[in-house]
Amino acid sequence: MKSFARVLAIAIVLAMALTLALAASAFATDSQANTGSSAGTLKFIKSTPEDGGENVPIDNVGVKLFFDGNVTDEAVWLANSKCFTLSDSEGKTVGYQAYPGQKAGEEGYILVLASPDPIKEGQPGQLMQKSDYSLKISGDLMSTAGARLGEEKIIRFQTMDVAANSKLSMIIMVLMMVAVIALMFVTNWRKMKAEAEAAALAKANPYRVAKDKNISVDEAKALIETAKEKNKKLLEKTGGKAPPPPEKKSAAPRLDSKKKKKKDTHKVKGPRPVSEGGSKFKTGRKAEKERKARAEAAKKAAKAQQKTGATGSKKNTKGKGKKK
Numbered sequence: 001m002k003s004f005a006r007v008l009a010i011a012i013v014l015a016m017a018l019t020l021a022l023a024a025s026a027f028a029t030d031s032q033a034n035t036g037s038s039a040g041t042l043k044f045i046k047s048t049p050e051d052g053g054e055n056v057p058i059d060n061v062g063v064k065l066f067f068d069g070n071v072t073d074e075a076v077w078l079a080n081s082k083c084f085t086l087s088d089s090e091g092k093t094v095g096y097q098a099y100p101g102q103k104a105g106e107e108g109y110i111l112v113l114a115s116p117d118p119i120k121e122g123q124p125g126q127l128m129q130k131s132d133y134s135l136k137i138s139g140d141l142m143s144t145a146g147a148r149l150g151e152e153k154i155i156r157f158q159t160m161d162v163a164a165n166s167k168l169s170m171i172i173m174v175l176m177m178v179a180v181i182a183l184m185f186v187t188n189w190r191k192m193k194a195e196a197e198a199a200a201l202a203k204a205n206p207y208r209v210a211k212d213k214n215i216s217v218d219e220a221k222a223l224i225e226t227a228k229e230k231n232k233k234l235l236e237k238t239g240g241k242a243p244p245p246p247e248k249k250s251a252a253p254r255l256d257s258k259k260k261k262k263k264d265t266h267k268v269k270g271p272r273p274v275s276e277g278g279s280k281f282k283t284g285r286k287a288e289k290e291r292k293a294r295a296e297a298a299k300k301a302a303k304a305q306q307k308t309g310a311t312g313s314k315k316n317t318k319g320k321g322k323k324k
Contacts, residue, residue: 040147041147041148041149041150042067042068042069042071042141042142042143042147042148042149042150043067043068043069044065044066044067044137044149044153045066045067045068045108046066047063047064047065047066047155048063048064049063049155049157050155051154051155051156051157052156052157053156053157053158054157054158054160055158055159055160056157056158056159056160057159057160058126058127058128058129058159058160058162059126060113061113061114061127061133061159062111062112062113062114063111063112063114063135063155063157064109064110064111065109065110065111065112065137065155066108066109067108067109067110067141067143067149068108069107069108069143069144069145069147070107070108070143070144070145071100071107071108071110071141071142071143071144072100072101072106072107072108072109072110073107073144075144076142076143076144077100079140079142080098080110080141080142081098081100083137083138083140083141084096084098084112084135084136084137084138085135085136085138086112086114086133086134086135086136087133087134087136088128088131088132088133089131089132089133094114094115094116094127094133095114095115095116096112096113096114096115097112097113097115098110098111098112098113099111099113112135114127114133127159128159129159129160129161129162129163130158130159130160130161130162130164131158131159132156132157132158133156133157133158133159134154134155134156134157135154135155135156135157136152136153136154137149137152137153137154137155138152139151139152139153187238190234190238191238191239191240192240194231194234194235194238194240195235195240195241195242195243197227197231197234198228198231198232198235198240198242198243199243201224201227201228201231202242202243204224204227206220206221206224207220209223209224
């Protein structure tokens with residue numbers, strides 16, 4: 001009985017020891033997950049811009065650094081914020097401001113913002129264009145777990161050539177303006193062409209088309225209608241306007257023309273001589289008529305005289321005879 005109790009006690013002690021070991025292991029795992037690194041070495045993950053980066057803007061230059069441990073905690077931040085050195089190609093030190101990550105999950109994120117002299121809190125400066133810079137990270141940078149970077153890390157980058165980029169931007173702008181003007185010209189040309197074609201189709205004569213193409217009139221009409229449909233789509237695409245349909249001429253005279261004729265036209269009963277109007281001009285027909293009348297009168301007078309002379313001589317002859 002005593003041996004059984006002893007075995008049971010030993011088993012309980014072993015179970016408790018195993019439980020404590022598992023708990024310690026779990027705690028160590030959680031602690032390592034929270035710190036993101038082992039107690040030995042702090043690992044550098046990446047940077048933005050990367051080492052050897054080019055065309056970095058000269059305004060508000062900031063280098064983003066990512067590590068696998070908590071390097072922004074208050075316990076280590078004061079020392080870590082002094083583990084950076086920003087310098088130009090001549091080795092001249094450039095001022096900077098280091099900012100820790102503020103969001104959850106950014107315990108391993110640090111922003112090093114360039115702030116050339118004079119250094120002003122929260123006011124980043126401007127770096128020189130087309131120049132080489134380097135950011136050195138000290139090997140003393142450490143995490144809350146006590147892990148250190150161990151060796152110095154250098155991030156080198158080059159700022160952009162602002163003058164060259166400005167020229168390139170100007171060239172691109174000019175090319176865009178030329179392209180826009182060319183597009184407008186082509187669009188207007190297509191619009192004018194579509195409107196001219198629409199005007200020509202509106203006056204198209206199917207009989208002439210049939211004669212020119214040596215086809216039937218029905219085929220010519222179908223051909224004209226097809227061309228009108230295509231032209232209609234082109235007008236809609238280019239924003240052109242179709243010409244108004246031609247006005248049909250009315251065969252009947254207008255009312256205003258009738259009234260005008262009534263006012264300006266005077267009816268006469270028949271032809272009248274010009275002498276009634278006070279003119280003394282004699283036409284050729286009138287002169288000829290008067291000449292003929294005079295000639296006729298002269299003939300009549302000559303005949304009457306002949307008759308009168310013949311009668312008088314006869315009377316005189318008879319009288320002489322009686323007297324004898």
